[in-house]
Amino acid sequence: MDRKLLKDGEFCPDNSIVWHPDLIITDDVQDILVPLSLWLSHKEDIRPLSLRKLLYILPDDELTETEADLSEFNGIAIEFPGFLDGRGYSHARTLRDHLNYRGEIRAVGDVLVDQLFFMKRCGFSSFVLKPGQNPDAAVKALNTFQFSYQQGSDSQMPLHHIRKCL
Amino acid sequence: MYIYDDYDQRIVDERVDQFRDQTRRYLAGEISEDEFLPLRLQNGLYIQRFAPMMRIAIPYGLLSTRQVRKLADISRRYDKGYVHFTTRQNVQLNWPSLEEVPDILAELATVQMHAIQTSGACIRNTTTDQFAGVAADEVVDPRPWCELIRQWSTFHPEFAFLPRKFKIAVCGADEDRAATLVHDIGVHLRKDYQGKVRINILAGGGLGRTPVIGALIKEDLEPEQLLNYLDAALRIYNRYGRRDNKYKARIKILVKAMTPEVFAREVEDEWNRIKKISQPLGPGEIERIARNFTRPDYEALADLDFNDLALQGSPQFQRWLKQNVSAHQQAGYSAVTLTLKATADAPGDVSAEQLDEVADLADRFSFGELRVSHEQNLIFADVPQTKLPELWQALDRIGLATPNRGLLTDVICCPGGDYCALANARSIPLAEEIQRYFEDLDYLHDIGELDLNISGCMNACAHHHVGHIGILGVDRKGEEYYQIQIGGSATRETTLGKIIGPSFKREEVPDVIRQLISVYLEQRHDGERFIDTSLRLGLEPFKEKVYGQKAA
Numbered sequence A: 001m002d003r004k005l006l007k008d009g010e011f012c013p014d015n016s017i018v019w020h021p022d023l024i025i026t027d028d029v030q031d032i033l034v035p036l037s038l039w040l041s042h043k044e045d046i047r048p049l050s051l052r053k054l055l056y057i058l059p060d061d062e063l064t065e066t067e068a069d070l071s072e073f074n075g076i077a078i079e080f081p082g083f084l085d086g087r088g089y090s091h092a093r094t095l096r097d098h099l100n101y102r103g104e105i106r107a108v109g110d111v112l113v114d115q116l117f118f119m120k121r122c123g124f125s126s127f128v129l130k131p132g133q134n135p136d137a138a139v140k141a142l143n144t145f146q147f148s149y150q151q152g153s154d155s156q157m158p159l160h161h162i163r164k165c166l
Numbered sequence B: 001m002y003i004y005d006d007y008d009q010r011i012v013d014e015r016v017d018q019f020r021d022q023t024r025r026y027l028a029g030e031i032s033e034d035e036f037l038p039l040r041l042q043n044g045l046y047i048q049r050f051a052p053m054m055r056i057a058i059p060y061g062l063l064s065t066r067q068v069r070k071l072a073d074i075s076r077r078y079d080k081g082y083v084h085f086t087t088r089q090n091v092q093l094n095w096p097s098l099e100e101v102p103d104i105l106a107e108l109a110t111v112q113m114h115a116i117q118t119s120g121a122c123i124r125n126t127t128t129d130q131f132a133g134v135a136a137d138e139v140v141d142p143r144p145w146c147e148l149i150r151q152w153s154t155f156h157p158e159f160a161f162l163p164r165k166f167k168i169a170v171c172g173a174d175e176d177r178a179a180t181l182v183h184d185i186g187v188h189l190r191k192d193y194q195g196k197v198r199i200n201i202l203a204g205g206g207l208g209r210t211p212v213i214g215a216l217i218k219e220d221l222e223p224e225q226l227l228n229y230l231d232a233a234l235r236i237y238n239r240y241g242r243r244d245n246k247y248k249a250r251i252k253i254l255v256k257a258m259t260p261e262v263f264a265r266e267v268e269d270e271w272n273r274i275k276k277i278s279q280p281l282g283p284g285e286i287e288r289i290a291r292n293f294t295r296p297d298y299e300a301l302a303d304l305d306f307n308d309l310a311l312q313g314s315p316q317f318q319r320w321l322k323q324n325v326s327a328h329q330q331a332g333y334s335a336v337t338l339t340l341k342a343t344a345d346a347p348g349d350v351s352a353e354q355l356d357e358v359a360d361l362a363d364r365f366s367f368g369e370l371r372v373s374h375e376q377n378l379i380f381a382d383v384p385q386t387k388l389p390e391l392w393q394a395l396d397r398i399g400l401a402t403p404n405r406g407l408l409t410d411v412i413c414c415p416g417g418d419y420c421a422l423a424n425a426r427s428i429p430l431a432e433e434i435q436r437y438f439e440d441l442d443y444l445h446d447i448g449e450l451d452l453n454i455s456g457c458m459n460a461c462a463h464h465h466v467g468h469i470g471i472l473g474v475d476r477k478g479e480e481y482y483q484i485q486i487g488g489s490a491t492r493e494t495t496l497g498k499i500i501g502p503s504f505k506r507e508e509v510p511d512v513i514r515q516l517i518s519v520y521l522e523q524r525h526d527g528e529r530f531i532d533t534s535l536r537l538g539l540e541p542f543k544e545k546v547y548g549q550k551a552a
């Protein structure tokens, strides 16, 4: 595994693995990503596992089905099957804005330097970079723009509020 | 003209830095071809038939003369000394090199211009009425609303990777000059009985291979909620629009599949959720934006009697006055259209020299501003009527006084096979042949208003479905053919044209058009335009004329 997790400005190895019922969990695994469909059918098997659990969301998933269970997870991972598939952005915003989710939201899959700024603004707080991405460029990309026109799901104020406060 | 504040400037400057860095990383092999593609597209850079093509935004069609001179300068230094005005209030360079694009963007940023989101599967440049702010039939000035949408859509973090491109058009006048019914979203600004601005939203219009007229999904939206509502509509599209098939990915397919009623309901629900957490736009913001639009320093003038004015000039001047000069809100002023449709010039093309001359004239006659229209023409929006004869002379001298606005030879035409890799057929040479064939001005003026649109393939870049006569380039066993349709229009009562029958070779097309027009001339009622007659009569008489009795 040479995937790196970027979180709070630091890199660490990504020791996560997607859970399935026949999974043999080795020692190096720290986080399991639990696909929403398997969670719905295997809650009782998954609950006792003493690993960090992230709910694993795919583009087609409907988040409203998960609302009650979110507190059972240490975080949420949203899959980008290809970087051109932008549905993950809407999922993150729905979690932050409508489901009021405050925990970790992690971008996984085809996660590239040049989309990190958008991901951050949609409420993602950690990123598993696709292998081969330049780590320095990644850190820099999180701050590409100082100001943003529109309301996002991060802490940045939209420009029309800043202008109003002047 | 909207004048940037420090924040606006900083954002475009940071964009230049970002793309410079991305280009460097791409050239160094750090970014793959596939990964670079959307990055360059969202900075306007296509790779097309012979070279890159760069599309620069002219937000809602407004240009200052400083910007025009900069475009001329850029086209000389980085290109072949001409530019192409498109059907979407953009301007294109045809030969820039990839390595120089960051420099071009930096040059543009010095005059408050950019190429942000002029391509790619994102929210594109917002377009509007070329007579915004001056049209006599205007109810609400669309420009501040367009700028608001421009700002909201610029680097919108959630909607940079939509299923497909997304185009928004805004209209605030009685007549729809922005083709809002064939856009992904159409924004109609109106006033209620108390004089308050209210907004109607249409969704799911579009052209391309499946032309669809947009459906009304929201009436009387409060302006404070415009951006929240757009967020909701785009989110529904982003989540449920098809991504498996490029030709089925536009919002029109989703709206059709869901039905407009269900789509509207989904958007409404999402909007209700958004409203709970997102502050409405304060009235101050629209006012601030409106204030950042400079208003020309109009003099108190009276309207002139155009009959008198016409008598002072030559027949050419009279034609131009009738055809290219439009009514204005401000007494004593007129808006003047410079059609970029002189025979033998590719529609929409302007040389660097002409741009400089146009800029000088706009400084002298129209407060240093000009507009571009989706008909690929330029507009001097604020000309004192007393100066019209002098302006005409000056335009005539540089070949920009062609008196054909709205006439058959004011052809809307895509780049077609001469430039575009997707083309089935060339469109520019056909436009020229038609212009040559119909050189007789008396005949043209007798025919009157007639929109002729030519697209080189079914992607419909020249809106052929909404031309009164629409021509589509098709490929028949490797040969260029042209399919003809009639009865399209992009107004409040938008109609889609109907194909008259089998397609033609290029050399046959001008005469077929003449035959179509002859049916109109024989059968028109008093005051009817070609489009009115064609809708009243239906296809049959036109088919009969062109293909003979048996085909019909």
Ligand code: HEM
Residues within 6 Å of the ligand: B046, B048, B053, B085, B086, B087, B088, B092, B164, B167, B206, B207, B208, B209, B250, B413, B414, B415, B419, B420, B421, B422, B459, B460, B461, B462, B463
């Ligand atoms: C030469 C490079 C160009 C390419 C490769 C290109 C490609 C396309 C494609 C593929 C579509 C169809 C999109 C769809 O149906 O989903 C389209 C639509 C369109 N293009 Fe172009 N285009 C080019 C140049 C232009 C130019 C120069 C103009 C203006 C003169 C233009 C204006 C438009 C417009 C107005 C549409 C509207 C149809 C719609 O949005 O439904 N394009 N273009």
Ligand code: SF4
Residues within 6 Å of the ligand: B414, B415, B416, B417, B420, B421, B422, B423, B424, B455, B456, B457, B458, B459, B460, B461, B462
């Ligand atoms: S209509 Fe077709 S040929 Fe014309 S510019 Fe568009 S894609 Fe190219």
